[in-house]
Amino acid sequence: MTCKKGGFVCIRHDKVRDLTASMLREVCRDVSTAPTLLPLNGEHMQYMTANTANEARVDVSARGFWTRGQRAFMDIRIFDPMAACYQRIALEAAHEKNEQDKIRSYGDRIRNVDHGSFTPLVFTTSGGMGPKAKYFYSRLADVMAEKKHQPRSHVVAWMRCRLSFSLLRSALLCLRGTRYSAPTTIDLAGLNYQATVVENSILV
Template sequence: GAFRDAVCIRYGWRPPDLPSSCVCGHAFSVDHALSCTYGGFHTLRHNNVRDLLVSLLKDVCPNVCREPSLQPLSGERLFHRSACTEDGARLDIAVEEFWGYQGRRSFFDVRVFNPLTPTYRGQSLASCYKRNEEDKKRKYDERVREVEHGCFAPLVFSAAGGFAPIAGAFIKRLALLHAERLGKQYNTLLYFLRCEISFSLIKSTIRCLRGSRSSYSSPPSQPCLEDMSRIISDARLSI
């Protein structure tokens, strides 16, 4: 079942009973399943994490916005060549007062990457995390700082359920805000949030592995945010 698949993915083993080929024509493997865009599972994996974080932030922070549009440039010159300069650019999350600065907006962008791809072959997991964090920073950090007058943090996760250092700091801060609001122990909430995010990632990864890919069908729609928020609130109150 799902637990067996999760263990296989964690240790780099090939799960049993996989198809021999993908609908896109390539040989089917764990690596291919986590990267193939057919079926939309690649996008859903990202969106599931983003929506979970938005629902958690809404409980403790004001003015939480999903996919906020960035202000267009009005003469500003950005230093990095890879910096995002397009009009209509969006990030995944914007929120006020997350880091404790009253009235200041914090912007976050989520990335879920597959550490098994040939791109990362021969690199340590720590190097993969750093590479993805730096890529996001080069693209958005300067624009957010100079144009939005806010702060930016990339939230990088691996498809196997791990997270990069900045995402780890984000989760710690989120746990602290929930602990202060609910009057619960910080360590308990930190453990709960880490598990919740990791389980969301691994469930999405297994969906990439076992979900049906076809040009005639698409993955089932995600649960609405209201239902997800209610489930999370009930689970948190039971701690």
């Protein structure tokens, strides 16, 4: 679940990134994956672990998600809570540690150089979310439900199901190794969340 050989961990990360970007495109403008941050021009970062590379990138950006006109940046991390480095700390502390690592890497730079907001989206390999990720997807569900005129409970149920299956498929890929499957695309523009949830017996 943590071995980077074969690129399976990267595939796991990219699936969640692409799913998040596709949902953001339904409610925001100027959505992009792997956007490059503005280069530094002598600015001093608060933390020594800040990413100061000129070609630094985050996973997703969208304009107007938190504040109208402001660009929001999100970076995803999926960690294995059973890894040796997390065995001596509680799960909540592991989520917080990973969120703080991301904030120290990008938060100060995005706030002061790109003049945007930054949200770390932290998941466990089994589907758990960090506090900031829960708040982000809750906000995303609110906006999607309002725009699509769909019950919020069904949008939330659909979203949780999609994220859980994305992580589950990726976990199986990491455990079993390579296995080809044709790439799938999601047509969210015409999706009826309520009908999808009811037809597939997804718990609300």
